[in-house]
Amino acid sequence: xxxxxxxxxxxxxxxxxxxxxxxxxxxxxxxxxxxxxxxxxxxxxxxxxxxxxxxxxxxxxxxxxxxxxxxxxxxxxxxxxxxxxxxxxxxxxxxxxxxxxxxxxxxxxxxxxxxxxxxxxxxxxxxxxxxxxxxxxxxxxxxxxxxxxxxxxxxxxxxxxxxxxxxxxxxxxxxxxxxxxxxxxxxxxxxxxxxxxxxxxxxxxxxxxxxxxxxxxxxxxxxxxxxxxxxxxxxxxxxxxxxxxxxxxxxxxxxxxxxxxxxxxxxxxxxxxxxxxxxxxxxxxxxxxxxxxxxxxxxxxxxxxxxxxxxxxxxxxxxxxxxxxxxxxxxxxxxxxxxxxxxxxxxxxxxxxxxxxxxxxxxxxx
Amino acid sequence: xxxxxxxxxxxxxxxxxxxxxxxxxxxxxxxxxxxxxxxxxxxxxxxxxxxxxxxxxxxxxxxxxxxxxxxxxxxxxxxxxxxxxxxxxxxxxxxxxxxxxxxxxxxxxxxxxxxxxxxxxxxxxxxxxxxxxxxxxxxxxxxxxxxxxxxxxxxxxxxxxxxxxxxxxxxxxxxxxxxxxxxx
Numbered sequence: 001x002x003x004x005x006x007x008x009x010x011x012x013x014x015x016x017x018x019x020x021x022x023x024x025x026x027x028x029x030x031x032x033x034x035x036x037x038x039x040x041x042x043x044x045x046x047x048x049x050x051x052x053x054x055x056x057x058x059x060x061x062x063x064x065x066x067x068x069x070x071x072x073x074x075x076x077x078x079x080x081x082x083x084x085x086x087x088x089x090x091x092x093x094x095x096x097x098x099x100x101x102x103x104x105x106x107x108x109x110x111x112x113x114x115x116x117x118x119x120x121x122x123x124x125x126x127x128x129x130x131x132x133x134x135x136x137x138x139x140x141x142x143x144x145x146x147x148x149x150x151x152x153x154x155x156x157x158x159x160x161x162x163x164x165x166x167x168x169x170x171x172x173x174x175x176x177x178x179x180x181x182x183x184x185x186x187x188x189x190x191x192x193x194x195x196x197x198x199x200x201x202x203x204x205x206x207x208x209x210x211x212x213x214x215x216x217x218x219x220x221x222x223x224x225x226x227x228x229x230x231x232x233x234x235x236x237x238x239x240x241x242x243x244x245x246x247x248x249x250x251x252x253x254x255x256x257x258x259x260x261x262x263x264x265x266x267x268x269x270x271x272x273x274x275x276x277x278x279x280x281x282x283x284x285x286x287x288x289x290x291x292x293x294x295x296x297x298x299x300x301x302x303x304x305x306x307x308x309x310x311x312x313x314x315x316x317x318x319x320x321x322x323x324x325x326x327x328x329x330x331x332x333x334x335x336x337x338x339x340x341x342x343x344x345x346x347x348x349x350x351x352x353x354x355x356x357x358x359x360x361x362x363x364x365x366x
Numbered sequence: 367x368x369x370x371x372x373x374x375x376x377x378x379x380x381x382x383x384x385x386x387x388x389x390x391x392x393x394x395x396x397x398x399x400x401x402x403x404x405x406x407x408x409x410x411x412x413x414x415x416x417x418x419x420x421x422x423x424x425x426x427x428x429x430x431x432x433x434x435x436x437x438x439x440x441x442x443x444x445x446x447x448x449x450x451x452x453x454x455x456x457x458x459x460x461x462x463x464x465x466x467x468x469x470x471x472x473x474x475x476x477x478x479x480x481x482x483x484x485x486x487x488x489x490x491x492x493x494x495x496x497x498x499x500x501x502x503x504x505x506x507x508x509x510x511x512x513x514x515x516x517x518x519x520x521x522x523x524x525x526x527x528x529x530x531x532x533x534x535x536x537x538x539x540x541x542x543x544x545x546x547x548x549x550x
Contacts, residue, residue, distance in 0.1 A: 032405060171405070175403055176400060176401060176402040176403070177389060178399065261428060262427045265427035267426075339431040340427055
């Protein structure tokens with residue numbers, strides 16, 4: 001294990017990318033993630049690789065398309081408005097089955113919005129975002145350490161499934177500093193062969209073609225079936241989540257990323273008051289851990305979902321819970337952040353409703 | 367132990383750096399630490415602040431709304447955060463910047479003439495280090511020597527020649543907190 005460093009989440013992500021064997025980075029600066037481009041611009045010339053500030057996010061994502069097609073380990077990062085600009089390119093990349101790592105350090109929206117932390121891009125990240133039937137593997141870090149860890153994981157998953165992988169962070173995780181250690185990771189040993197890459201035709205094989213255009217619908221459906229099969233394999237194999245104090249929990253919070261950190265504090269406050277609260281935190285928000293959540297839902301009186309948006313992941317929570325217990329939502333928008341005390345108050349009010357005045361007539365409210 | 371501190375003032379007064387020294391100091395002393403800046407429009411010419419949490423267990427939320435200590439460098443920050451000090455907590459402020467002093471009676475209040483002390487040291491920019499010295503005297507979250515070590519991490523190398531001056535400012539700050547005032 002290497003030494004303990006103290007870094008911003010953005011810097012930790014950038015440093016991890018270099019250590020994970022990043023070949024090329026293309027990006028366009030936007031708050032609150034410009035430190036990534038800044039860090040890489042300072043480091044890459046000394047440590048090898050390409051770092052390029054594109055003329056726009058649209059250009060950056062198409063550079064990613066090209067460099068990924070040529071077999072390079074590539075990454076771009078941006079924040080919400082920039083990520084919207086990239087959607088067309090991401091759809092092409094998913095269709096052409098190219099591995100790459102994308103990060104959205106989300107800020108408050110919609111529109112040009114604000115530069116403060118938000119989770120308002122959950123739908124865009126997990127339900128497609130661009131056109132057509134595709135998904136990305138979406139990793140949602142909750143600490144600066146995970147901002148680094150998910151880079152390695154993201155690159156490996158991208159290569160394994162030939163698919164874009166994204167890190168869904170937020171402004172606070174990007175700007176805040178915490179301790180971080182970088183694992184031993186040998187990129188040379190981890191990078192896998194890419195026989196499909198357009199690296200120049202050799203006499204012993206047909207030329208490699210990377211495209212997302214198939215004019216015959218039969219061919220296009222065939223590609224879609226390949227993609228869907230791949231997504232099902234990912235759903236079966238790559239779900240990650242964390243549980244915190246769920247063993248004896250009567251109240252379950254669901255939250256991802258920064259919201260999950262706030263909830264951890266709420267849980268401490270709740271337990272000081274004798275309320276047995278726990279946390280279910282998806283680390284992959286696509287694929288979403290529906291089944292594991294459903295198992296927990298049966299043991300608790302209610303689920304309180306907390307997000308920095310108007311209620312997006314809560315739709316997946318409800319799909320997972322399947323009515324097994326009441327699900328409540330509380331969120332703040334536009335860059336505002338709920339306090340642990342505010343979250344506790346909301347949950348307690350809902351708990352009082354669910355339990356009624358005497359005891360807990362849980363069945364009545366379901 | 368978990369110490370939740372907010373340091374607030376105008377952009378340019380060194381509140382983010384003061385927080386960073388407290389945070390890096392925590393790392394050097396093997397604590398769990400988080401440093402969360404306000405990075406919004408306020409840092410472009412308004413109030414700036416950072417929340418620093420030092421603890422011996424992993425930090426739950428890096429963003430909190432009630433604090434064991436508030437360090438205020440100007441009146442708007444004091445007005446905004448006085449009510450956010452936990453009962454029994456500490457409010458430490460730069461004396462000259464405050465026209466309307468705090469009124470709470472359930473917390474420890476310390477006024478530090480840090481700007482004046484910095485001028486005596488012939489560099490106004492070390493006001494934040496005087497404040498840090500005073501804060502560490504009142505709340506021993508990290509050792510003063512650790513703060514000096516942290517300076518080597520936080521200051522770019524070209525400014526390392528200023529470290530002896532910063533060290534003096536830290537010491538001066540500690541002297542400004544009279545012995546009988548002990549915070550919780």
